[in-house]
Amino acid sequence: MTDLADSPAVRRLADWDHERLEALADEHGTPLYVMDLDRVKENYTRFAAAFPDAEVMYAAKAHTGKAVLEAVLEAGADIECAAWGELQRSIDAGADPNTLQYTAVNPPDHDLDYAVDLAEDAPGLTITIGATDTLERLAERGYDGRIAIRINPGIGTGHHEKVATGADAKFGIPYERVPEVADRVREEFELVGLHAHAGSGVLTEGLEEHCQAIERVGKMARRVGDADLEFVDVGGGYGVPYREDEDPLDLEKTSNMVRDAVGELEATLKLEPGRYVVADAGLILSEVNTIKDAPDTTVVGIDASLATLIRPAMFGSYHPMLNVSAPDREPEPVTVGGPVCTSADVFAHDRPVARPEREDVLAIGNAGSYGYELASQFHSQPRPAEVALEDGQSRVVRRRESLEDVTRVEQ
Known part of the structure; x- marks a missing residue:
């Protein structure tokens, strides 16, 4: 059973180890999903403890990655599925x-x-x-x-x-x-x-x-x-x-x-x-590639896009953002967008962020639920890799797709 004594009710983006995140981006490239499986187990255990006489399942649609499903099963959860693929993936994970x-x-x-x-x-x-x-x-x-x-x-x-x-x-x-x-x-x-x-x-x-x-x-x-x-x-x-x-x-x-x-x-x-268990256990790392001064804002271009995380475009969702390469720089309001050819591909407008420079790594927080699940290959962009953190170690649990992966099913 996960010890909840040191487990806060929410993990803010500032609570992550910034140096480790930058090292993960250097090692695995960007954009990169990072999932903290220890946090997944803590969140499930905390929620279940609040309902001691109830049965608390995990709603798989929030994140169906095998590593996440294995983590919630280890924490004691049964799983609720909304499609046949989620049933099969839950069984493959050991359910x-x-x-x-x-x-x-x-x-x-x-x-x-x-x-x-x-x-x-x-x-x-x-x-x-x-x-x-x-x-x-x-x-x-x-x-x-x-x-x-x-x-x-x-x-x-x-x-x-x-x-x-x-x-x-x-x-x-x-x-x-x-x-x-x-x-x-x-x-x-x-x-x-x-x-x-x-x-x-x-x-x-x-x-x-x-x-x-x-x-x-x-x-x-x-x-x-x-x-x-x-x-x-x-x-x-x-x-x-x-x-x-x-x-x-x-x-x-x-x-x-x-x-x-x-x-x-x-x-x-x-x-x-579902969301409660995985949202703050995941984030996206993305590299800054463009800085453009515009009349009303500074545009910061990154290599993540709405194909990586569609929630801001689909729901107008707010996701916290942090410059993990230089968190102590003076913040300035910037508009952060990706490489997809649509005005919907924007993560933030006039958001105060520690002044970004090219090759800085930005973290986009609370991406653990409905993040990778809704990722796409729009613009023929291969989907990103996913790294899991657990017991002080990191491992790749989903490799980065190649263009061959994108086109493999074509005939």
């Missing part, structure tokens, strides 16, 4: 398929085929459905095993409208239809749980609305008979502070509010943190 939970969202035929085949030898696998169509498609495949129903609570929360899944019709069974769907599942399958996910990136000040969605889930559990359920899964969405002036999630308050909101249950409470 018992009987412990996996597959949350199917408009699943392609291949995904259902894979899950049903997997369940033949792993009857403990749980499939979470968000549409009655999925029940029909499972029955057509001869599946009659473990089912959880995903509820749409009608309340979405989180840092951006694109992650407020609790109010999006794409996700889950409409709230008032859940009892009839539960009856149907009990007739044809094994109903083991209810599931909901209100949104992503929730910090302490957003807990009240988040818990309103959880309260509806608890009420529905009692309505359909929670004594006959194994679990009630209220999802994840628990955030980390991306901005330096934001406070970390108050886990004690979160635990109390979630417990109060869900109410008395005979079923086990489940939670699925």
